[in-house]
Amino acid sequence: MLYSLAVSLAGRMRAIMEIESEMVEAERNHLGKEIVRALEQKRSELINSCIRDELLVIKTVMNVGRSERGYRYYFDREDVEIIHLPIELTGPELMQKYSYYLVHRTKQELAYGIEYYTAVSEQLKEGMEILKL
Template sequence: MYLLAKQLAGSMRALVTIENEIVEAKRRPEAEQDVLALEKERSTLIRSFTRSELLVIQTVMNIGQSERGYRFYANSERSEHGDHYEIIHLPIELNEHELMQKYSYYLVHKTERELADGIEYYTAVSEQLKEGMAILKI
């Protein structure tokens, strides 16, 4: 599974890039059509993956979400939304293969559509993918 994750690194980076472009486009009020086009491109990319690839991508996201600790600051002045969190870089004791096995354990029961829907409708995909890829060193 880890080998497939390494092979999918470029595709995961492409997904992160599209999401960053969506965020940038949303900051421009006249860019509504651009946002729609980018969201369609993101959806098409996600739906183009096989079940195995979606399983790996979701696993990398889960690692990025759950393997580190987070400190949350409500009503922080560091964010325009008032909330801020920072990653606590806890030591990671499992190797890459063990992490992939641990975080994919329950995902193996999901269908291709369930995996794709979960990735497509989740809003923090790029954050979690970047962190998961950093943890896995891919």
């Protein structure tokens, strides 16, 4: 059930990532704090318009993206290498595994966990790739 909802929410997750990339671009090009704030508001409204089950699925996809890969950190530079470990579970099994502790969270806790986390796009992108969404 979670996996089929994730498939149907792929467009919304891409929309969140698109808004975040617009925010990064606006900051990079120094377009003004008002534009960045407007984009942050747009992203916040998109996240908060989701029902609890949708937020649960989005947060689960983020958790898959964060935890199902290996990472190598270097002491002499800022970049992080992603190690593509073999994925042994199916999409539905991964969704079940990574949603286990999230089922106890309220809608507000889930929304806050997505809205104020800094690596949302990175984790969503990676999670969607792993889950083939």
